[in-house]
Amino acid sequence: xxxxxxxxxxxxxxxxxxxxxxxxxxxxxxxxxxxxxxxxxxxxxxxxxxxxxxxxxxxxxxxxxxxxxxxxxxxxxxxxxxxxxxxxxxxxxxxxxxxxxxxxxxxxxxxxxxxxxxxxxxxxxxxxxxxxxxxxxxxxxxxxxxxxxxxxx
Numbered sequence: 001x002x003x004x005x006x007x008x009x010x011x012x013x014x015x016x017x018x019x020x021x022x023x024x025x026x027x028x029x030x031x032x033x034x035x036x037x038x039x040x041x042x043x044x045x046x047x048x049x050x051x052x053x054x055x056x057x058x059x060x061x062x063x064x065x066x067x068x069x070x071x072x073x074x075x076x077x078x079x080x081x082x083x084x085x086x087x088x089x090x091x092x093x094x095x096x097x098x099x100x101x102x103x104x105x106x107x108x109x110x111x112x113x114x115x116x117x118x119x120x121x122x123x124x125x126x127x128x129x130x131x132x133x134x135x136x137x138x139x140x141x142x143x144x145x146x147x148x149x150x151x152x153x
Contacts (some may be wrong), residue, residue: 001041003145007124011039017119018105020032020144025053025105026049026052026053026054026058026130027050027051027053027054027058027130027133027134027136028051028053029048029049029051029092029128029136030048030049030051030099030139031047031048031049031050032046032048032126032139032140032143032144033046033047033140033141033142033143034046034047034118034123034124034126034140034141034142034143034147035047035142035143035144036119036120036143036144036145037105037114037118037143040071041110041114042113042114043110043111043113043146044114044118044126045074045104045108045109045111046102046110046111046126047102047103047104047107047108047109047145048102048134048138048140049099049100049101049102050094050099050100050102050128051094051097051098051099051100052094052095052096052097052098052099052100052120053097054097055096055127056096057090057094057095057096057133058093058133059091059093059130059131060073060091060092060094060095060128060129060130060131061091061128061129062091063109063126063127063128063129063131064126064127064129065111065124065125065127066125067111067114067115067116067118067125068111068112068113068114068115068122069078069112069113070110070112070113070114070121071109071110071112071126072087072088072094072109072112073087073088073091073105073107073108073109073110073113074086074087074107074108074109074110074146075088075090075107075108076104076105076106076108078105087110088107091100091131092107093103094153098133101130105144109126110127119142119143120142120143120144121141121143122141122142123139123140123141123142124139124140124141124142125137125139125140126138126139126140
């Protein structure tokens with residue numbers, strides 16, 4: 001009985017790791033981080049690099065989290081020193097063997113109406129849903145962030 005219990009425990013522990021590894025064969029995530037909020041701000045942003053490892057287009061259709069009411073993909077542009085930020089409703093297409101950069105001042109993730117305070121160096125789970133491939137949970141570390149350029153809102 002002891003050996004069976006030990007074996008079942010091992011299977012339960014290893015199964016999620018194997019499952020996650022299987023899902024990640026088509027995409028890689030590097031440098032994932034979330035900007036530390038200042039004061040009582042209820043909105044923050046997240047950044048990372050996503051690389052399509054496959055030979056076909058991949059579509060990131062949505063992003064979600066368990067620490068904000070809404071999580072959205074946004075794109076920011078500065079035109080004539082005015083910041084314009086738009087929600088990306090159509091998803092993000094990742095061409096074969098190419099990398100997409102989510103960075104300050106460009107494509108990024110918005111965490112809206114935070115339902116918990118976030119702390120420096122804390123790890124938060126963010127869920128990336130890909131069309132026809134499913135959802136992948138990525139741990140993202142909270143870091144101090146800075147604006148790249150001064151701009152007017």
